[in-house]
Amino acid sequence: MLLTRRPIGACLGLLMLLVLPLAAWAHKASDSFIYVDQSQSQVRIDLALRDLALVLPLDSNGDHQLSGAEVRHGRSAITELVGQGLTLSNARGRCQLIGQQWGVSRHSDGLYAAGRYQVACPDDQPPASLEYNLLFQQDPLHRSLVSITDSHGERLDVLAPGDRTLALGDSDSAFSNTLQLFGTFLYEGVIHLLIGLDHILFLLVLILPATLPLTPRQSPNQAGPGSDLHKRLLELVGIVSAFTIAHSITLALAALNVVTLPIAWVETVIALSIAVAALNVYWPVLGRKTWKLAFGFGLIHGFGFASVLGDLTSGVSQLAIALAGFNLGVELGQLALLVVLFPLLYRCGRYRVYERAAVPAILLMVGALSLYWVAERAADI
Known part of the structure; x- marks a missing residue:
C-alpha cells in the first residue's frame, strides 16, 4: 500500500507546484527600449510609466494613475534615474549623456517616458559599450530591448539580469549579425x-484530457505500458500541432503589423481562454475536439507572444530572421515543457484518484486563478 501511495503523492505534489505559484508571475514582462545611433552619437531610451512608478514617487495624488502633469513634474527624477542606470563608454572612459529631447511615447502595452541624449565621449569617438542596470531589482523578468544603428545597418540585442553589458562596435560581417540576431x-x-x-497553464489544461484513461481502467500493476499510450500520443500531437499553427499565424501577422490588437484586450482574452478551456474539460460547451479549442484560442495567444516582438522589431530590415528565431524559440520552450510534463501526468493517469480528485481540483484552481487575472487585466482596458 505504501508503494501505491507514494506515486499518488508525487502526482498531487507535481500538480500543486504547477498551479500554486504566485498570481503575479502571470504578467507581461516589463520592457524598456534603447535606440543607439552610432553615426550621430545619440541614444534614446523609453521606460514604461508603470515601471517608473515602482521606483519613483511620481503618483503624487495616490490615485494609481499618472497624469501628464505628474509625469512632467517627475522629469528631473526620471532623468537622474536614467543617468544612474544607463552607462555608455569607450576605451577613454565613460561618456556623458546630454539631454536633447524629452516626452512620452506609446508602445503596444502603454505609455513610456522617452528621452533622447547626445553622447559625448572623452575622445569625441562613438561609444564602444553600453551597460544597463535599471528595473531588474523590481522585476526579474525585465528586459531592455536594444536597437543599434551603425555602418552595417540596424541590429538588435536584448539585455537581461544576467547580461547587462553590450558591445556597440561594428560586427565582423553581415552573417555574424544575422546569426547573432537569430540566436538572441x-x-x-x-x-x-x-x-x-498563463501560456503554461493553458497548455496544461489542453493536455490534461490526453492524460485521462481512454479504456476501462485496470489496476496500476495490470495496465500494460502501451495500453492506450498510442491513442493518447496522437491526441497530444493533434492538440499541440493545432496550438502551434494557430499562434504561429497570428504571431507573424502581428509582428509584421498586418493585424494589430490592443495588448490589454489580448491579455484579458488569454486569461479568459484558460478558464473556458478548464471548464470545457468536464462540461464540453465547445465540444470534445480539444484540438479545435487549441487552434481557436491559439490565435489569441499568438498576439500575446507578439506583444514584445512587434515593438522590438519595428522597422528592422532583418524582421524575418528575428521572427523565425523567436517563433522557433517558443516552439522549443513548448516542446521542453511537454517532454517533462506529459510522461509524468501520463503515469499519474493510472491512478483513480488522479481522475476523480486531482484533475477536478486542478481545473478548479486554474479556472479561479484565470478569472482573477481576467478581472485584474480588464481593469487596464
Whole structure:
C-alpha cells in the first residue's frame, strides 16, 4: 500500500507546484527600449510609466494613475534615474549623456517616458559599450530591448539580469549579425514561453484530457505500458500541432503589423481562454475536439507572444530572421515543457484518484486563478 501511495503523492505534489505559484508571475514582462545611433552619437531610451512608478514617487495624488502633469513634474527624477542606470563608454572612459529631447511615447502595452541624449565621449569617438542596470531589482523578468544603428545597418540585442553589458562596435560581417540576431530571438522565445505562466497553464489544461484513461481502467500493476499510450500520443500531437499553427499565424501577422490588437484586450482574452478551456474539460460547451479549442484560442495567444516582438522589431530590415528565431524559440520552450510534463501526468493517469480528485481540483484552481487575472487585466482596458 505504501508503494501505491507514494506515486499518488508525487502526482498531487507535481500538480500543486504547477498551479500554486504566485498570481503575479502571470504578467507581461516589463520592457524598456534603447535606440543607439552610432553615426550621430545619440541614444534614446523609453521606460514604461508603470515601471517608473515602482521606483519613483511620481503618483503624487495616490490615485494609481499618472497624469501628464505628474509625469512632467517627475522629469528631473526620471532623468537622474536614467543617468544612474544607463552607462555608455569607450576605451577613454565613460561618456556623458546630454539631454536633447524629452516626452512620452506609446508602445503596444502603454505609455513610456522617452528621452533622447547626445553622447559625448572623452575622445569625441562613438561609444564602444553600453551597460544597463535599471528595473531588474523590481522585476526579474525585465528586459531592455536594444536597437543599434551603425555602418552595417540596424541590429538588435536584448539585455537581461544576467547580461547587462553590450558591445556597440561594428560586427565582423553581415552573417555574424544575422546569426547573432537569430540566436538572441531564439533564446528570448524560449524564455518568453517558460516565464509566461498563463501560456503554461493553458497548455496544461489542453493536455490534461490526453492524460485521462481512454479504456476501462485496470489496476496500476495490470495496465500494460502501451495500453492506450498510442491513442493518447496522437491526441497530444493533434492538440499541440493545432496550438502551434494557430499562434504561429497570428504571431507573424502581428509582428509584421498586418493585424494589430490592443495588448490589454489580448491579455484579458488569454486569461479568459484558460478558464473556458478548464471548464470545457468536464462540461464540453465547445465540444470534445480539444484540438479545435487549441487552434481557436491559439490565435489569441499568438498576439500575446507578439506583444514584445512587434515593438522590438519595428522597422528592422532583418524582421524575418528575428521572427523565425523567436517563433522557433517558443516552439522549443513548448516542446521542453511537454517532454517533462506529459510522461509524468501520463503515469499519474493510472491512478483513480488522479481522475476523480486531482484533475477536478486542478481545473478548479486554474479556472479561479484565470478569472482573477481576467478581472485584474480588464481593469487596464
